Amino acid sequence: MAQIVAVGIFVLMFVLIIMDRIPKHIITLCCAGATILVVFGLLMRSPEAIWETLNLRSIGTVQFWYEAGEAAESTSGINWATIFFIFGMMVMVEGMAKAGFFRWLCMTIAKAVHYRVTAIFITFMLMSSILAMFIDSITVILFLAAVTMELAHLLKFNPVPMIIAEIFCANLGGSATMCGDPPNIIVGTALGYSFMDFVTNTGVIAGISLIAVLIYFYCCFHKEYRKADESRAADVVYPDPKDAITDRREFAVSSVIFGIAVVLLVTHANTGLTVAFIGIFIAVLTLVTSGKEALDLLKKVDYKTLIFFVGLFVVVGGLEQTGVLVLVADFIGKISGGNIYLMVLIILWVSAICSAVVDNIPFAATMIPIIKTLASVTGADLSTLAWTLSLATDIGGSATPIGASANVVGTSVAAKEGYPIGWGEYCKTALPATILVLLVCMVSIFVRYC
Amino acid sequence: MAQEKQRIIAIGREFGSGGHLVAEELSKRLELPMYDKNILEHIAELKNVDVKNWEKYDEHPKFSPIFRNVQGYSNSPGEVIAQMQFEYLRRRAEKGESFVVLGRCGETVLKDYDGLVSIFLLADEDSKIKRIAERENLSMEAARARMKSANLKRKVYHNNHSDMKWGDSRNYDLCINSSRLGIDGTVDLIMEYLDKLWNTEA
Numbered sequence: 267m268a269q270i271v272a273v274g275i276f277v278l279m280f281v282l283i284i285m286d287r288i289p290k291h292i293i294t295l296c297c298a299g300a301t302i303l304v305v306f307g308l309l310m311r312s313p314e315a316i317w318e319t320l321n322l323r324s325i326g327t328v329q330f331w332y333e334a335g336e337a338a339e340s341t342s343g344i345n346w347a348t349i350f351f352i353f354g355m356m357v358m359v360e361g362m363a364k365a366g367f368f369r370w371l372c373m374t375i376a377k378a379v380h381y382r383v384t385a386i387f388i389t390f391m392l393m394s395s396i397l398a399m400f401i402d403s404i405t406v407i408l409f410l411a412a413v414t415m416e417l418a419h420l421l422k423f424n425p426v427p428m429i430i431a432e433i434f435c436a437n438l439g440g441s442a443t444m445c446g447d448p449p450n451i452i453v454g455t456a457l458g459y460s461f462m463d464f465v466t467n468t469g470v471i472a473g474i475s476l477i478a479v480l481i482y483f484y485c486c487f488h489k490e491y492r493k494a495d496e497s498r499a500a501d502v503v504y505p506d507p508k509d510a511i512t513d514r515r516e517f518a519v520s521s522v523i524f525g526i527a528v529v530l531l532v533t534h535a536n537t538g539l540t541v542a543f544i545g546i547f548i549a550v551l552t553l554v555t556s557g558k559e560a561l562d563l564l565k566k567v568d569y570k571t572l573i574f575f576v577g578l579f580v581v582v583g584g585l586e587q588t589g590v591l592v593l594v595a596d597f598i599g600k601i602s603g604g605n606i607y608l609m610v611l612i613i614l615w616v617s618a619i620c621s622a623v624v625d626n627i628p629f630a631a632t633m634i635p636i637i638k639t640l641a642s643v644t645g646a647d648l649s650t651l652a653w654t655l656s657l658a659t660d661i662g663g664s665a666t667p668i669g670a671s672a673n674v675v676g677t678s679v680a681a682k683e684g685y686p687i688g689w690g691e692y693c694k695t696a697l698p699a700t701i702l703v704l705l706v707c708m709v710s711i712f713v714r715y716c
Numbered sequence: 717m718a719q720e721k722q723r724i725i726a727i728g729r730e731f732g733s734g735g736h737l738v739a740e741e742l743s744k745r746l747e748l749p750m751y752d753k754n755i756l757e758h759i760a761e762l763k764n765v766d767v768k769n770w771e772k773y774d775e776h777p778k779f780s781p782i783f784r785n786v787q788g789y790s791n792s793p794g795e796v797i798a799q800m801q802f803e804y805l806r807r808r809a810e811k812g813e814s815f816v817v818l819g820r821c822g823e824t825v826l827k828d829y830d831g832l833v834s835i836f837l838l839a840d841e842d843s844k845i846k847r848i849a850e851r852e853n854l855s856m857e858a859a860r861a862r863m864k865s866a867n868l869k870r871k872v873y874h875n876n877h878s879d880m881k882w883g884d885s886r887n888y889d890l891c892i893n894s895s896r897l898g899i900d901g902t903v904d905l906i907m908e909y910l911d912k913l914w915n916t917e918a
Contacts, residue, residue: 284781404786419764568787625784667791668784678789678796684765686773686793689782 268309269593272584275300276632279581283625290625291570294577301584310587319343319583331543343586344579345631347455347542349572351445352402354545356567358523359405361552364559365516367524368409371397373507376417381504383423383491387431388480390414394432395439395476399446399469400528403436403672410436411679418685420502423494426685427487430695431479433676434664438479438703441660442472445531445541447670448575449630449659453652455542456634460535467653471710475661475703482699519555523548575627582631591632595639604644606716611708613637613654618662618704622669626659633659650715657707665700667692721917722831723748723814725910726822728874728882729837731866732844732859734894734902738837739818741903746910751808752818755801773797775819777872798877819870823888824878833913835906836888840895 279297283290306315317323321343324330330347362368375393379385390410397406410432418425440447444454444464454464511517530537530544539547553560585591602608613633620629633655641648663670667677667689673696677687725742729735736752743750753774760767776794783792790796802825805817809829817826823834839847841863849859874882885891890909894902 286781286783286785571787668782671786674784674786674791675789677791677793681773681793681796682800684760684763684769686769686796687791688793 268305269588269590271309272301272305272588273590275305276581276585279578280624280628283628289570291573291577294574294581296577298577298580301581305584305588312587315587319580319587321346321579329540331540333538333540343583344576345452345455347540348448348451349575350542351451351455351545352448352575353567353572354547354549355402355445355527356571357549357552357563358520358527359401360563360566361516361556362401362520362524363405363409364512364563365520366510366512367517367520368397368405369413369510370507370517372410372413373505373510376413377504377507381417381421381502383421383494384484384488386417387428387487387491388484390428391431391435391480391483392476394435395442395472398436398439398672399443400524400531403440403447403670404675406436406439407433407672407676408679411676415679415683415685416505419683420504421494421498423491424685425683426680426687426691427483427490427695429676429680429685430687430692431483431487433670433672434479434483434696434699435476436672437660437664437670438472438476441657442469443531447656447660448627450656451541452627452631453634453656455540457638457648457652459649459652461531461541462535463649464656465532467649468656471653471657471707471714474710475706478702478706479699482702486695516556520552523551523555526551578628578631582628582635585632586635591635592639595636595643598636599640599644602644604646606646606650607712609640609644609646609651610654610711610716613651614658614704614708614711617655617658618665618700621659621662622665622700626663626670630655630659647715650711653715654707654711657711658704661700661703661707664703665693665697721914722809722812722829723910723914724809724822724826724829724832725816725906726826726832726834727816727818727837728823728835728888729819730839730844730883731870732848732863733837733839734847734899735837736818737899738894738902738906739816741899742906743816745903745907746814746816748815749813750816750818751805751820755804755820756797759800759804770797774801775870775873777869778876779872794873795876798873802877821874821877824874824880833890833910834888836883836885836891837894837902838883838891839893843895 275297279293282288282293302316306312325346375389376386379389394406394410411429414425414428414432441450442465444450444459444461450464453459527544527548530539534541534544553563556563598609598612602612617629617633637651637655638648640646641651667673667687677692680687727735727739739750739752756770756774757767760770773794774797778792778795783790783795801820805820805822805825808815809826814831826832844863845856845859848854848863849856852862854862871882880887890906892902892905897905
């Protein structure tokens with residue numbers, strides 16, 4: 267009975283998220299409340315299940331803040347490390363945005379390539395990937411799309427292919443690192459992988475995929491953009507990147523903090539500092555250096571997303587505690603007959619297709635206990651399944667306008683500036699690119715891990 | 717008629733009920749600007765973009781499962797354009813401007829303004845079909861199909877952006893069947909209502 271109710275709550279949560287009538291954080295919070303009261307309280311009568319799912323005791327342990335490997339022991343319930351890290355990054359990014367960092371970077375690159383549209387197209391794709399490795403893709407696309415629109419008006423080119431390419435590359439770049447995309451943060455913190463583990467595994471495959479994607483987008487659109495370059499008026503007044511900087515001191519400070527965050531993340535397996543520690547440290551550093559503006563920065567943090575995560579982890583905890591996810595893992599194990607090729611195929615394509623149509627964060631959170639059980643039952647290498655899951659959920663989300671948050675933000679900015687992008691137009695470009703990258707990932711995983 | 721106070725006339729309408737004609741005539745008689753699809757032209761001019769890219773999404777319904785909202789951003793072009801229009805109307809209202817607005821959920825978007833008078837125009841089915849057939853040079857059957865589809869879109873669009881149901885008499889100050897009095901008669905009736913209302917307020 268508890269299993270049926272837990273599944274019911276989970277399905278209801280997904281349906282309500284898809285219907286988009288009630289804010290997501292309210293949905294997950296209410297479903298979390300129902301899981302605690304009905305599933306754990308009434309049906310299981312298990313205070314221990316509630317306590318394990320809330321996972322509050324993990325925050326008080328030394329391992330939560332220091333030594334990443336051991337912190338991964340508790341994969342059940344609320345993943346506080348993910349929440350603390352995302353909070354820290356949100357504070358840092360707010361500080362950077364306020365100082366004009368992103369606009370300055372975009373304009374500097376455009377100037378460096380002499381405002382040639384084809385070169386902007388390629389460099390913005392690269393920049394989108396690189397920034398998304400460290401910063402959430404929503405912020406990357408928000409600024410990149412805004413500058414792309416500005417340059418499109420100025421240089422008279424169609425910004426739609428460029429925005430779709432930037433979105434695609436942001437999602438791809440996010441798959442390269444542990445902090446690039448929420449599914450990776452959840453996978454990394456839950457299974458105890460470090461930043462460098464991601465870079466040397468998903469990062470390498472994302473790098474190969476990026477080359478394929480650059481060639482794909484270049485072949486599709488270089489003629490159109492070359493025409494824009496050839497027909498450019500001579501009297502165009504180009505913007506000065508320096509004008510983007512709103513405050514020189516804040517700009518310098520936020521750049522240094524960003525640099526520190528990157529160094530801490532890259533070295534966290536060596537230093538032993540966990541992502542939870544890094545997130546909180548960066549947030550404190552940003553707040554301390556921003557002085558009077560600290561309260562403003564804190565107010566701008568997207569707490570709704572953090573609440574969404576808390577609720578989501580409890581609902582998935584309900585599935586875990588009632589054993590539903592073990593049943594799913596057993597089912598996948600039986601279909602695949604323990605064959606690693608089949609397991610990778612199922613996880614890759616099912617995760618990618620699901621992530622293209624539903625939010626990839628709840629999907630990844632649900633899949634983690636499944637792949638963990640699958641690995642222990644069939645003896646398959648857990649890391650292979652983890653890299654497959656990360657790549658599939660991150661890249662699958664690029665296929666449709668609703669697959670990932672960056673897609674929604676990018677298409678929204680374009681529509682506001684006079685270029686609405688419907689499903690047809692988006693998928694015509696992004697779907698073939700997604701299939702191409704998934705094929706690259708599939709072959710890479712087979713060759714390297716199977 | 718006293719015009720010192722802010723006057724906003726929001727007109728909702730069934731497709732084929734003559735809502736546009738009524739709004740236009742009211743705007744003339746009251747000497748107030750009228751906002752309908754021209755809102756998009758104004759925004760496009762401000763942003764220096766081609767309005768044609770937006771036109772097909774004007775008063776466009778949003779079917780939830782294929783659209784998502786993230787931190788206030790939506791991938792639905794119809795939603796983005798609707799929000800820009802609502803913002804435009806709110807700004808006009810905030811400046812104290814008086815105007816007539818046709819559709820665009822005016823009665824919901826501007827409900828906080830004391831000067832708002834909300835009107836919903838309906839009509840008998842036959843008269844709506846006849847008007848559509850004449851205006852768009854369609855057969856009666858084609859006009860009926862067009863009316864049904866357009867009214868469904870308007871209903872979904874409205875209900876996407878409002879807690880109140882489209883055409884529900886409880887949400888409007890006046891609901892008028894334009895088939896009974898014709899366009900001019902309907903405008904006369906509204907003018908009489910406004911006159912009494914504004915004189916009472918004064």
